[in-house]
Amino acid sequence: MFELSSIGIGYGSLLMLSLMILLLLTGMQLAFVTGFVALIFALGWFGPPALGIVTSRMYSFIGSYVFLAVPMFVLMAALLDHSGIARDLFDAMNRLGRKLRGGVAVQTLVVAMILASMSGVIGGETVLLGILALPQMLRLGYDRNLAIGTTCAGGALGTMLPPSIVLIIYGLTANVSIGDLFKSAFLPAFILAMLYIAYVLIRVRLNPSLAPLPTEQEAEDVPAPNFFKALLFPILSVVTVLGSIYTGIASVTEASALGAIGIALSTLIRGELNYDMVRKATMTTLRTCGMIIWIGIGATALVGVYNLMGGIEFVRDTIFAVSGGHGLTTILFMMVILLVLGMFLDWVGVALLTMPIFVPIIIELGYSPIWFGVVFCMNMQVSFLSPPFGPAAFYLKSVAPKGITLGQIFTSLLPFIGLQLIALALLIAFPQLALWWE
Amino acid sequence: MSDTPETLHIPEAERDEDLASNALDRGIVWLGSKLSILFAVVAIVSTYEIVMRYVFDDPTTWVHETATFIGASLFIFGGLYAFATDKHVRVVLIYDSVSERAQCWLRILHHLLGLGFSGMMLYAGWTMAHKAVFTPWGALRLETSGSAWNPAFPAYLKVFILVAFAVLTLQLVLHLIRDLRQLRNV
Numbered sequence: 145m146f147e148l149s150s151i152g153i154g155y156g157s158l159l160m161l162s163l164m165i166l167l168l169l170t171g172m173q174l175a176f177v178t179g180f181v182a183l184i185f186a187l188g189w190f191g192p193p194a195l196g197i198v199t200s201r202m203y204s205f206i207g208s209y210v211f212l213a214v215p216m217f218v219l220m221a222a223l224l225d226h227s228g229i230a231r232d233l234f235d236a237m238n239r240l241g242r243k244l245r246g247g248v249a250v251q252t253l254v255v256a257m258i259l260a261s262m263s264g265v266i267g268g269e270t271v272l273l274g275i276l277a278l279p280q281m282l283r284l285g286y287d288r289n290l291a292i293g294t295t296c297a298g299g300a301l302g303t304m305l306p307p308s309i310v311l312i313i314y315g316l317t318a319n320v321s322i323g324d325l326f327k328s329a330f331l332p333a334f335i336l337a338m339l340y341i342a343y344v345l346i347r348v349r350l351n352p353s354l355a356p357l358p359t360e361q362e363a364e365d366v367p368a369p370n371f372f373k374a375l376l377f378p379i380l381s382v383v384t385v386l387g388s389i390y391t392g393i394a395s396v397t398e399a400s401a402l403g404a405i406g407i408a409l410s411t412l413i414r415g416e417l418n419y420d421m422v423r424k425a426t427m428t429t430l431r432t433c434g435m436i437i438w439i440g441i442g443a444t445a446l447v448g449v450y451n452l453m454g455g456i457e458f459v460r461d462t463i464f465a466v467s468g469g470h471g472l473t474t475i476l477f478m479m480v481i482l483l484v485l486g487m488f489l490d491w492v493g494v495a496l497l498t499m500p501i502f503v504p505i506i507i508e509l510g511y512s513p514i515w516f517g518v519v520f521c522m523n524m525q526v527s528f529l530s531p532p533f534g535p536a537a538f539y540l541k542s543v544a545p546k547g548i549t550l551g552q553i554f555t556s557l558l559p560f561i562g563l564q565l566i567a568l569a570l571l572i573a574f575p576q577l578a579l580w581w582e
Numbered sequence: 583m584s585d586t587p588e589t590l591h592i593p594e595a596e597r598d599e600d601l602a603s604n605a606l607d608r609g610i611v612w613l614g615s616k617l618s619i620l621f622a623v624v625a626i627v628s629t630y631e632i633v634m635r636y637v638f639d640d641p642t643t644w645v646h647e648t649a650t651f652i653g654a655s656l657f658i659f660g661g662l663y664a665f666a667t668d669k670h671v672r673v674v675l676i677y678d679s680v681s682e683r684a685q686c687w688l689r690i691l692h693h694l695l696g697l698g699f700s701g702m703m704l705y706a707g708w709t710m711a712h713k714a715v716f717t718p719w720g721a722l723r724l725e726t727s728g729s730a731w732n733p734a735f736p737a738y739l740k741v742f743i744l745v746a747f748a749v750l751t752l753q754l755v756l757h758l759i760r761d762l763r764q765l766r767n768v
Contacts (some may be wrong), residue, residue: 171677171685172692177662180699187702195706201708201725203740205740207652209646212624215653219621236696394632397649401628408625422622426656427598428619434668441661490671 148188153458160185160450174493182345182449189453198445198453205444206437207396210316214309214402215433217264220385220407221302222425225268227411231376234276236374246348246355248284249294250341252277256298257337260305262381262403264312265432266528270299270539278544280363287354288548289556290347292540296553297560300528300536303521307385307403307488309489310524312396313440317499322396323389325517328578332518335577336525336567341474343563356362373530377410436492443496451500459501460508471509475572478502479523486527494527495520511575518578522568529557529564598667604756606749607666614663625636625647643731651735658746665753686761693758700751704755707744714740 151159159179165176181197186194205211225231237251244250245325252273259269273295281291303310306326315322319512348355385403388394394402410419450456467473485494501519506516528536541550571577602608631645664670677688714725714737724737 167695168673169676170688170691171672171674172688172695173672176692176696176699179703180695183699183702183706185667192705195702196709199703199706199710199743203736203743206657207650207739209650211657212649212653214655216620216625219625309591312704363708371749393636398628401625402632404622404625408622423619425700426618426621427615429621430614430656430660430663431598431658431667431669434662434664435671437657437660438602438664439671452615488673488675493671533673 147473148185148546149190149453149503151456156189157455157458159456160446161428164446165341168268168428168488168580174490175438175442177494178439178446178497182442182445183481185202185453186449189449194449194452197448201444201448205441207508208316210322210367210395211313211437213312213397215435216397216489217309217312217428218432219425219429220404221263221265221268221401222428223404223407223411223421224259224263226425227273227407227416228414228422229407229410230272231276232370232374233258233378236371237370239369239450245352245357246344247357249284249290249348249355250343252281252294252364253298253337253341253344254506256301256558257305257334258378260301260303260333261307262378262407264303264307264309264400266300266302266536267432267539268428269302270296270536271543273299274540274543274569278540282545285356288552290344290354292548292556293560294340294344294543294554296536296540296557297529297563298337298541299569300321300525301333301337302526303528304329304336306330307389307396308521309436310495310521311517313495314499314520317495318503318513318517320513320517321465323392326386326389327581328514329518329521331580332571332577333523335570336522336564339563339567340560343559377407377414381406381410436490439492440496443493447497447500456504460505463505469509471511472572474505474509475511475580478505479568479572482520482523483530485524486524487530488533491524491527494524499549512579515571515575515578519571520569522564522571526561526564526568529561531557554575588622601667601669603760606753606756610662610666610749617656617659620652624652643729644733645740647727647729647731647733647735651739653671654739655742658743662746662749662753664766665750683765686765686768688766689761690758692756693761696754697751697758701745703747704744704751706739707747711740752759 148156153479163184164177167180182198183195186197210224234251234255237255239288255277256273257267259272263269277298278291281294282288302308306329308326308329311325311329312322314324318381331442348436384397384406388402389396408417408422411421443556463477467477482494482498485498503513503516506514528534531537534554537550537557539551542552544553555560598611598614599608604610628649631642635641677685680688697727715722717723724734725740726732726734727736
């Protein structure tokens, strides 16, 4: 057996990275690329007995109780998507759309925030807003780019406002309290949403033709909203899930299960619950989790093997050499790596590949790993919108009216990516935005 | 708002049954449609545990371990499901821009490397499962969780991981045969 380890960790890292990029570019499944590279290096560097590292890491990864919160939050969101709760919510907020210039865009963002605090994923929310809000804005004659950008960026808030599966995966990887992450993410997420709203209001103020007001007649036709019916279930859901996590009554996993059951009961009361809907929602859960978790399996395997090779030490020394051990430079350097990776890789892959390396460095530099989790989450907000693979754009494309191209969606998203970067910069400059409650 | 429909019409993705290309994949898709309902079971038993704990002050011993076991098994199965329906995340920047014939060659490469991955996992999974089911001197003894309830879930799960990689290997072989055949037609 040839000794791969004789090439040393520097060349070993380079070989590993090149092999991974090469295989990814051929279009091979991310989960299999990382798994394959991990096994090849385990075999070549240490020999056959080391293959056991991969299976035992896989076993402990999937068998973690906290991880169960991921399917439960996906199930909750899927049930929510198939109910009329979001529609009622959107209709109840239409007062905003009647008199205020740009009001429907603001209404969309407010509804997006409420949905985001009930849901921890982005797919369903972007699709829902694409069905509810986008057609209405286009019908009123809103500027297309503004309407598309608002819908897409609003949908992506799902993983920024707690609960969020991005924060759950980070918490598991960095070994920090998910409840603390949820507390810290709230204000930065709120600031991001406010930046969106301010942006919309300023744009339409400067150029009123971007967002025409509805005619008198149209405004009269809007039925009086039933706030009680529209807000009852969302408020109950937020209080149950986040309330039980923040007060420590239930673990994150239990709270997520409670949330799924809560939404199911809400749809039962609303007369919408049936077997077909539950089956569709559980199928969505199976599909999403199969995908996410296998990326996770491959990535943890790769990081596990790389760590044994001494790779994490090596990257740490390299990063310190580049940044000169200066805190802010190191963080900015990491941000660039995350932004670039986020353009091409799924966020789960980014989290599980980089966080085991970055978080110890962050702690060594004296920063809070909780704060860094929120920074990571904000960074992944950019990855949802950034070309060429921003998933939120693809979700919106699946329901957007004919004639709206992916290119147009990505163009519309550029200003919103700018706003995300501003929020990210604020969060890095003022860590208290996340940690004020400590 | 007369032009908005009464109910939400979320467009259905392509039916998963149609994405499956052979009998094994179709079987996995069928099984998935039955097994996925277990996610609802997890939600229900977890809620039951919370109710028992706070309302009846009588926490259960079995909910956490059972829920985790069901979840872990479904996670593993979900990977096979995603492979059967070609839903695993891929970077298709180059793949989508090359000819159909080149795509076919690339898929063959993926299957071969995938076989390398699943073959090595079979070997490692066998070692892990063997340790969980047999004692070092060869007697049958299932590994248990070591809790008060002490179910044999670790052994079941490790055997299931082995079975899953056996199935994945078979899936990869079938896909390899499919694409080798297709190579003649494109």
